Amino acid sequence: MVLVGPSGSGKSTILRLISGLEKESSGEIWIEGKLVNEVPPKDRDVAMVFQNYALYPHMTIFDNIAFPLKLRRISKTEIEDRVGEAAALLGLKELLKRKPATLSGGQRQRVALGRAIIRRPKIFLFDEPLSNLDAQLRTSLRGELLRLQRQLKTTSVYVTHDQLEALTLGDRVVVLKDGISQQEGSPHQLYHRPANRFVAEFIGSPGMNFIAGEISDQGKFISSDLRFSTAGSPGKAHTGKAVILGIRPEDIEVSQNQKEERVTATLEYVEPAGGESYLYFNLGKTRMVAKHVGEGGFKPGVPIGVNFKPDRLHWFDQETGKRIE
Numbered sequence: 001m002v003l004v005g006p007s008g009s010g011k012s013t014i015l016r017l018i019s020g021l022e023k024e025s026s027g028e029i030w031i032e033g034k035l036v037n038e039v040p041p042k043d044r045d046v047a048m049v050f051q052n053y054a055l056y057p058h059m060t061i062f063d064n065i066a067f068p069l070k071l072r073r074i075s076k077t078e079i080e081d082r083v084g085e086a087a088a089l090l091g092l093k094e095l096l097k098r099k100p101a102t103l104s105g106g107q108r109q110r111v112a113l114g115r116a117i118i119r120r121p122k123i124f125l126f127d128e129p130l131s132n133l134d135a136q137l138r139t140s141l142r143g144e145l146l147r148l149q150r151q152l153k154t155t156s157v158y159v160t161h162d163q164l165e166a167l168t169l170g171d172r173v174v175v176l177k178d179g180i181s182q183q184e185g186s187p188h189q190l191y192h193r194p195a196n197r198f199v200a201e202f203i204g205s206p207g208m209n210f211i212a213g214e215i216s217d218q219g220k221f222i223s224s225d226l227r228f229s230t231a232g233s234p235g236k237a238h239t240g241k242a243v244i245l246g247i248r249p250e251d252i253e254v255s256q257n258q259k260e261e262r263v264t265a266t267l268e269y270v271e272p273a274g275g276e277s278y279l280y281f282n283l284g285k286t287r288m289v290a291k292h293v294g295e296g297g298f299k300p301g302v303p304i305g306v307n308f309k310p311d312r313l314h315w316f317d318q319e320t321g322k323r324i325e
Contacts, residue, residue, distance in 0.1 A: 002158045002170035005202070010179035011159040015125045018157065019046050032122055047116035048125040051132060053108045055100040055115075061087075062096040065114040086114040089148065106137045110144075117152065124149075124156040130165070142168055163203050167191065175199050197321040200246050200314060206278065209252070209288045211245045212318060221245055224284050226263050234315050234324050243324060246314035252290035253307040254279055256298065263306045270298050281306070 003011045016022040018029060020041035029036050036044050047068075055064050062083055069079045087093045090110045100108055109129055116124060126145075130138045146169055149156050160166055166173050167187040175182045175190065175198070183195040194200035200208040213223030215238045220227055223245075234243060263283065271278040279290045279298055283306070290306070292298070315324040 001156070002160060002166040002173045003176060004160055004163055004166035004170075004173060005176035005182075006161060008178075009176040011161075011176055012127055013179075014176075015048065015127055015157060015159055018044075018123065019048055019125055020044050045119075045121050046123040046125055047119050047121040048127065049109075049112050049116050049129045051128045053100070053112045055108060055111060057100055060097055060099060061092060061103070061111050064100065064111055065092075065096075065118055068115060068119045082118050083114075086118045089117065089151075090114050090144075105133050106141055109133065109141060113145075113148070117148070120154075122155065124154055126156065126158040128160055131160070131162070138165075145169065164205060167203070175202060193323070194246075194314065195323055197244060197246070197316045200316070204248060206249055206289050206291075208246045208248050208314065209286075210316075211247075211283065211286050211288075212242070213245065214242050215239055226283060238324065242318035244316040244318050244321075246316060247308050247312065249278065249289050249291035251309045251312035252288070253309065254281075254290045254292055254298070255305040255307070256302065257305060264303055265306050267298055267300055267302055267304050269300045279304070 003014055005011055013022060017024050018031075020036070020039065024037065031044060031046070056067070059067070065086055066079050066083050069082065074082075083096070084093070087096055090113060092107070092110055092114060095103065095107060095111075100111065103111070109132075112129070129145075130141055133141065142165060145158075149169075158169055160169075167190075170187055172184060173187055173190055174184045177198055183190060183199045185193075190199060190203050194203060194208075197210065201210070211223050211226070213221050215234055216222050216227075217239055219239070221243070234241075265281040265283055265288075268280045268282060268287075271280065276291060276293045277298065279292055281288055281290070281304060288306075298304070316322065317324055
């Protein structure tokens with residue numbers, strides 16, 4: 001389960017509630033069928049991995065990983081076996097005699113993971129464990145985390161503000177805003193059927209484009225920027241209602257050949273991204289972005305034809321922000 005949302009949305013607070021580091025003001029917390037509201041943190045059998053590694057600098061990697069077992073007075077032989085098992089799983093066997101200061105950021109984070117794994121807890125709690133790493137290392141460790149979770153088969157709650165990380169890691173994802181769940185579902189559900197405008201804008205990079213308008217008597221969507229009729233519109237049932245049209249960048253077709261049925265716009269600037277480009281343009285006063293795969297040869301300042309894929313439109317109530325089916 002991944003908890004995702006902007007800073008201050010309550011993600012880390014939920015982890016602290018599960019672990020017992022914060023006291024809930026209401027509600028119940030159950031772990032494996034047991035109510036744990038009054039159970040102290042040390043007896044909840046959860047392991048937490050933090051953003052800042054939290055390693056002991058004076059200890060070797062072996063001792064850092066083994067520390068939770070030493071506290072529990074586990075036998076020396078079993079500690080050596082379990083540290084060796086965790087180190088092999090995380091590729092740390094050659095580093096066990098070194099100190100944390102001699103390790104890279106990615107290696108330190110793997111040590112922190114090892115210290116959590118060795119306890120064999122009921123739940124893993126991950127509090128943005130990859131946010132201090134560079135982009136390439138994040139991608140690599142993300143894959144390792146996914147592999148570990150599948151291998152260990154332990155319930156895991158993962159907190160991040162990175163929506164790509166949420167979509168990559170989560171079997172289920174909860175989008176939070178101001179401490180309130182906006183939507184819970186699979187990554188596919190959140191991306192293709194967002195429950196409200198906030199989820200639609202937050203999930204996806206770049207986020208969804210929005211155009212405000214209303215539905216005419218003929219069932220057409222009208223705004224100051226465009227007027228068109230499409231099988232994907234809410235139709236006459238929403239006549240006169242203020243709505244918001246949402247369209248993802250990859251669902252906008254952009255061409256240098258302006259056809260009559262296309263909306264025309266002027267290309268503001270192009271953002272190259274390897275094998276694809278992001279094209280920014282204005283429809284009236286609305287800034288929009290389209291994703292174009294391939295070179296395309298688009299130049300800023302030239303007129304372009306814009307077409308929306310009719311089966312990929314999203315509609316939201318302008319007042320409540322909720323999705324219109």
